[in-house]
Amino acid sequence: xxxxxxxxxxxxxxxxxxxxxxxxxxxxxxxxxxxxxxxxxxxxxxxxxxxxxxxxxxxxxxxxxxxxxxxxxxxxxxxxxxxxxxxxxxxxxxxxxxxxxxxxxxxxxxxxxxxxxxxxxxxxxxxxxxxxxxxxxxxxxxxxxxxxxxxxxxxxxxxxxxxxxxxxxxxxxxxxxxxxxxxxxxxxxxxxxxxxxxxxxxxxxxxxxxxxxxxxxxxxxxxxxxxxxxxxxxxxxxxxxxxxxxxxxxxxxxxxxxxxxxxxxxxxxxxxxxxxxxxxxxxxxxxxxxxxxxxxxxxxxxxxxxxxxxxxxxxxxxxxxxxxxxxxxxxxxxxxxxxxxxxxxxxxxxxxxxxxxxxxxxxxxxxxxxxxxxxxxxxxxxxxxxxx
Numbered sequence: 001x002x003x004x005x006x007x008x009x010x011x012x013x014x015x016x017x018x019x020x021x022x023x024x025x026x027x028x029x030x031x032x033x034x035x036x037x038x039x040x041x042x043x044x045x046x047x048x049x050x051x052x053x054x055x056x057x058x059x060x061x062x063x064x065x066x067x068x069x070x071x072x073x074x075x076x077x078x079x080x081x082x083x084x085x086x087x088x089x090x091x092x093x094x095x096x097x098x099x100x101x102x103x104x105x106x107x108x109x110x111x112x113x114x115x116x117x118x119x120x121x122x123x124x125x126x127x128x129x130x131x132x133x134x135x136x137x138x139x140x141x142x143x144x145x146x147x148x149x150x151x152x153x154x155x156x157x158x159x160x161x162x163x164x165x166x167x168x169x170x171x172x173x174x175x176x177x178x179x180x181x182x183x184x185x186x187x188x189x190x191x192x193x194x195x196x197x198x199x200x201x202x203x204x205x206x207x208x209x210x211x212x213x214x215x216x217x218x219x220x221x222x223x224x225x226x227x228x229x230x231x232x233x234x235x236x237x238x239x240x241x242x243x244x245x246x247x248x249x250x251x252x253x254x255x256x257x258x259x260x261x262x263x264x265x266x267x268x269x270x271x272x273x274x275x276x277x278x279x280x281x282x283x284x285x286x287x288x289x290x291x292x293x294x295x296x297x298x299x300x301x302x303x304x305x306x307x308x309x310x311x312x313x314x315x316x317x318x319x320x321x322x323x324x325x326x327x328x329x330x331x332x333x334x335x336x337x338x339x340x341x342x343x344x345x346x347x348x349x350x351x352x353x354x355x356x357x358x359x360x361x362x363x364x365x366x367x368x369x370x371x372x373x374x375x376x377x378x379x380x381x382x383x384x385x386x387x388x
Contacts, residue, residue, distance in 0.1 A: 187324070
């Protein structure tokens, strides 16, 4: 052992005090000792002023389950940080409107945000590629693996720099495929989409416009009022739980499951760059790994709620839940081919990102589907039920 770390000891017995030490003197002496004992390894007691507070707002209406997903992230970070970092979460609209979260975080109006890249697709259509874009065979889990292991994160950071967006972003929660949506009449042929006033967001807007629909981009909380006013005829949002909570079933009854328009999306968790840089490395690590923990927790919560609420829509609200016809999937793929070529020809960076995704997909999807068990067959065997 290095001698400089050894403390000198007095072999003599300490002399006994003639007077008992009063409680006040003991506390005074202890306080003085703590004040100068840091070099002896005495643990420092954290003050409230030492806590880093992060004000985070979501892009979701007050009742949306997406707030619960955001809170799962917040709860994990706050618990792991042990009081050194505290995230205070606010629902969409508390400070800024849902589509304004990105700019608010970049400018420091908010410290952090919980949103999706398609909500700032108006700044660059490339944004939509980091969560939802042209079909290449990957689902959300595989696309998220491209983000973190296939070079996607570096391209995302390059895009933020190009757009002068002053924040650090993370991704979580591989979303299940989003339904084609809610319609007054079942969509059995892609020709029925022509002229239809339809709500969606991001590159999905380009897709449905290519298929002849008249697209309006709206946040979730504005969908039902727009439907009631006749601004839109049909819409998609995300999942059975979110859709049911904002009352879709009260105004429309045909719900088509399955689509290629947003089949590989996940949440974007943002933090202002200046705020991020002010955090110690260990708190940055807690934030990063909190995202990864929420990634799993969110998916588990989604599976529980989405599956249950789909049955509630069918059984209680008498919604006509049907599978989207194969012909519409095929029409979507044809439209994606046209859009991808057009945007790649117009923007070299768009092309660069698409090609990176395709290179990852070619290897990863090949492995996945060559190796994957036929779980649909297994389900049909066990439950003696044919799935659509």
